[in-house]
Amino acid sequence: MNNKITCIHKLLLDRFGPQYWWPGETRLEIIIGAVLTQNTNWTNASHAITNLKNENLLSVSSLLNLPVDYLAQKIRSSGYYNQKAVRLRNLILLLTESCDPETDADGNVTYDELCLDRFFAEETAVLRNRLLALKGIGPETADSILLYAGNKPVFVVDAYTHRIISRHSLIPEESDYHEIQDLFTSSLPEDAALFNEYHALLVRLGKEFCKKSEPLCMDCPLNDV
DNA sequence: CCCCAGGCGTCCA
DNA sequence: TGGACGCATGGG
Numbered sequence: 565m566n567n568k569i570t571c572i573h574k575l576l577l578d579r580f581g582p583q584y585w586w587p588g589e590t591r592l593e594i595i596i597g598a599v600l601t602q603n604t605n606w607t608n609a610s611h612a613i614t615n616l617k618n619e620n621l622l623s624v625s626s627l628l629n630l631p632v633d634y635l636a637q638k639i640r641s642s643g644y645y646n647q648k649a650v651r652l653r654n655l656i657l658l659l660t661e662s663c664d665p666e667t668d669a670d671g672n673v674t675y676d677e678l679c680l681d682r683f684f685a686e687e688t689a690v691l692r693n694r695l696l697a698l699k700g701i702g703p704e705t706a707d708s709i710l711l712y713a714g715n716k717p718v719f720v721v722d723a724y725t726h727r728i729i730s731r732h733s734l735i736p737e738e739s740d741y742h743e744i745q746d747l748f749t750s751s752l753p754e755d756a757a758l759f760n761e762y763h764a765l766l767v768r769l770g771k772e773f774c775k776k777s778e779p780l781c782m783d784c785p786l787n788d789v
Numbered sequence: 790c791c792c793c794a795g796g797c798g799t800c801c802a
Numbered sequence: 803t804g805g806a807c808g809c810a811t812g813g814g
Contacts, residue, residue: 598795605794608812643811647797702797722795767795776793 568734569751571789573758576765579785583764586712591680593622594713595659598705599651600642612639624676627656651700658698659683684714692718703741711763717756719748720763724770731774731781732789 586594593613600609615638616622621630636649663679673681684691688710695706703721710716721744730737735747752758774781781787 601794602796603794603809604796604811605813608794608810611812641811643794644796644809645811647809651797700797704796708795720795724795763795770795 567751568789569748572786573752573762573765575785575789576769577761580765580768582761583768585760585764590622590676591684591713592624592659592676595655595709596622596652598708598712599648599655599700600639602644602648602705604643609642611641612645615639615641623674624656624659624679627652628660647700651698654698655701658694680713684716688714688716688718691716703745707745711756711759715756717754717759719745719752719759721745721748722763722767723776724767724774725763727776728766728770728774728781728786732784732786 586597589597596616597609597613600612613622619638621627621635621638627635632649632653635652636645639645639648639652642648659679662682663675686694691714692706692710695701695709696703701709707718707720710718711720721741726739726744729735729744729747730739735744748759748762752762769785773784773786
């Protein structure tokens with residue numbers, strides 16, 4: 565148990581307020597966004613999503629029928645677009661593995677909702693391994709999908725998380741993804757809404773006070789903890 | 790011109 | 803296991 569982790573959350577929430585990450589969007593959009601934002605700022609990823617939306621391509625069935633080269637051009641603004649197009653393609657294939665557009669066509673839920681309901685119905689650990697088995701889906705992307713699209717209680721670790729807690733000496737700089745994740749999950753109740761807000765708050769803090777280009781977290785609100 | 794952004798896989802010692 | 807490198811756009 566590390567109650568500094570709890571203190572930090574309270575402090576950040578008090579200072580910044582709730583961040584409401586990825587609200588009002590479809591689960592598919594969040595999944596796609598998780599891949600598009602890899603090592604890229606959200607603005608660039610967001611433009612790519614807008615491009616897909618504008619042509620009504622942001623659905624499981626549309627993406628499934630889209631040539632990879634064409635998809636790559638649509639997501640160009642997100643960077644690494646050739647790689648990401650292949651990754652998205654494989655991810656869509658995984659989502660559709662256990663649902664069939666022919667037999668499942670009618671009903672009062674859309675095909676997208678049906679696929680995603682079935683996909684996320686699986687046990688979280690199994691789901692995580694299925695995501696990690698795809699090339700181009702690493703721990704952060706898998707966990708982002710589980711937490712933000714699937715509402716599973718999985719703590720997401722990113723470069724900001726690493727930088728913030730290592731600079732505040734809560735963990736050695738060389739700690740890996742799993743060690744950092746464990747620090748949070750062993751200190752907090754297993755609560756998806758809490759994990760969601762906490763991760764978003766760390767990103768907010770990191771952007772303002774814990775920049776890569778500066779050696780320390782200058783004037784960081786956490787310096788009092 | 791430089792550095793950076795919500796990564797990940799491969800290669801090589 | 804761990805460090806270098808490729809992937810690539812858009813903003814400061």
